[in-house]
Amino acid sequence: MDHFQLKDSIVHCEEVPLPLIAEAVGTPVYVYSSATMRRHARVFREALEPLSDPLVAYAVKANPNAAVLATLAREGLGADVVSSGEYARARAAGIAADKIVFSGVGKTVEEMRLALEGGLCQFNLESLEEARMLAEVAHSLGKAAPAAFRINPDVEAGSHAKISTGAAHNKFGLPIDDALAAYRLARTLPGLDVRGVAVHIGSQLTSLAPLERAFAKIGELIRVLRADGHRIDTADLGGGLGVPYDPAAPLPPSPEDYGEMVRRLTDGWDVRLIFEPGRLIVGNAGVLLTRVIRVKPGVVHPFIIVDAGMNDLMRPSLYDAWHAIEAVAPRGEQWVANVVGPVCETGDTFATARSMDRVEADDLLFFRTAGAYAATMASTYNSRPLTPEVLVDGDRWAVVRERIDVEALIKADRIPYWMQP
Ligand SMILES: *Cc1c(COP(=O)(O)O)cnc(C)c1O
Numbered sequence: 001m002d003h004f005q006l007k008d009s010i011v012h013c014e015e016v017p018l019p020l021i022a023e024a025v026g027t028p029v030y031v032y033s034s035a036t037m038r039r040h041a042r043v044f045r046e047a048l049e050p051l052s053d054p055l056v057a058y059a060v061k062a063n064p065n066a067a068v069l070a071t072l073a074r075e076g077l078g079a080d081v082v083s084s085g086e087y088a089r090a091r092a093a094g095i096a097a098d099k100i101v102f103s104g105v106g107k108t109v110e111e112m113r114l115a116l117e118g119g120l121c122q123f124n125l126e127s128l129e130e131a132r133m134l135a136e137v138a139h140s141l142g143k144a145a146p147a148a149f150r151i152n153p154d155v156e157a158g159s160h161a162k163i164s165t166g167a168a169h170n171k172f173g174l175p176i177d178d179a180l181a182a183y184r185l186a187r188t189l190p191g192l193d194v195r196g197v198a199v200h201i202g203s204q205l206t207s208l209a210p211l212e213r214a215f216a217k218i219g220e221l222i223r224v225l226r227a228d229g230h231r232i233d234t235a236d237l238g239g240g241l242g243v244p245y246d247p248a249a250p251l252p253p254s255p256e257d258y259g260e261m262v263r264r265l266t267d268g269w270d271v272r273l274i275f276e277p278g279r280l281i282v283g284n285a286g287v288l289l290t291r292v293i294r295v296k297p298g299v300v301h302p303f304i305i306v307d308a309g310m311n312d313l314m315r316p317s318l319y320d321a322w323h324a325i326e327a328v329a330p331r332g333e334q335w336v337a338n339v340v341g342p343v344c345e346t347g348d349t350f351a352t353a354r355s356m357d358r359v360e361a362d363d364l365l366f367f368r369t370a371g372a373y374a375a376t377m378a379s380t381y382n383s384r385p386l387t388p389e390v391l392v393d394g395d396r397w398a399v400v401r402e403r404i405d406v407e408a409l410i411k412a413d414r415i416p417y418w419m420q421p
Pocket of ligand 1: 103204239
């Protein structure tokens with residue numbers, strides 16, 4: 001459920017008509033619904049009841065906007081961060097340090113130091129080499145770093161190859177067969193307090209089966225580790241639950257089904273569970289609003305050239321992702337068309353031979369399900385301004401990231417001294 005609906009023939013975000021935002025801010029622009037984010041945070045938490053005190057650590061990389069983080073912080077969510085930048089943003093948005101999990105395959109000494117000094121729930125370590133580095137850093141600060149090993153369970157996630165992370169050939173995690181040896185060695189390192197296991201097998205999962213296989217392996221590993229004398233207090237089950245993009249595709253598993261599966265698989269684990277949902281919380285809470293520059297005839301279907309490009313929304317070119325594209329003020333006619341951006345790349349194509357609302361130059365269109373892995377991946381390729389973001393709450397709205405214009409881009413560049421007059 002989201003809050004982007006037709007009212008009096010115009011699509012609104014909650015109570016705000018999208019054309020109003022387009023006029024005031026310009027296009028392209030991301031628009032987020034607070035009510036949708038709050039609802040998803042609540043639905044996910046309710047689906048986990050009656051687990052005792054789980055930590056829901058929102059995966060900041062899905063959408064790190066300060067206003068988004070502040071909205072979720074007020075819902076009691078923690079944060080899963082993968083860089084010092086995300087750590088700093090989460091703290092600045094009011095997320096308590098003890099609700100922050102630090103993930104990521106390439107944490108640096110500086111990042112470890114920052115999080116140790118600022119505090120956190122735990123580091124999710126991806127190798128023994130990383131464990132040694134963290135132990136050294138923590139020891140030099142006179143601390144013991146709370147940590148878990150992220151286990152690679154060798155399970156195929158069944159989603160797009162670029163967002164599958166839990167197969168043996170992927171770069172992520174410690175191979176499950178090496179886990180026992182790693183926990184044994186880590187226990188000998190001063191400065192390290194390993195007391196958990198973690199797993200995250202991929203994103204946009206449309207079936208619970210791979211998660212179930214991964215969690216079963218983790219349950220068995222917890223049993224083996226405990227039998228070997230290790231203390232395991234936390235199990236981080238990662239994120240990955242898919243959201244509906246294409247209404248014609250089968251619905252991904254619901255949070256309720258996921259919660260039921262988690263309760264069944266983790267029964268008797270006797271740990272605090274941690275979850276890292278990203279897309280599920282914000283995916284359907286955002287749209288990308290764009291204006292049609294012109295319609296150009298095509299050999300087979302017309303090309304709708306919109307003012308949003310692959311630099312604003314990378315998912316179609318990066319992941320072959322499908323986004324619903326609809327008119328803000330539908331004319332009541334459908335046609336088949338290609339939707340493309342103005343960037344000089346053939347990959348700057350959002351939809352090919354799509355049945356959709358008929359539009360003309362100057363009409364507004366919007367891409368649904370653009371709240372996750374969208375604005376955060378925007379770039380200024382083709383010297384295009386960085387896309388602004390707007391947050392709606394009921395009948396109120398505000399720009400929550402201003403458009404970073406070309407003036408600012410030019411100012412950030414430097415002419416070297418030897419080329420100056
Ligand atoms: C990206 C990521 C997530 C979030 O994945 P979603 O599919 O957005 O839920 C969670 N944990 C880790 C370690 C990640 O890298």
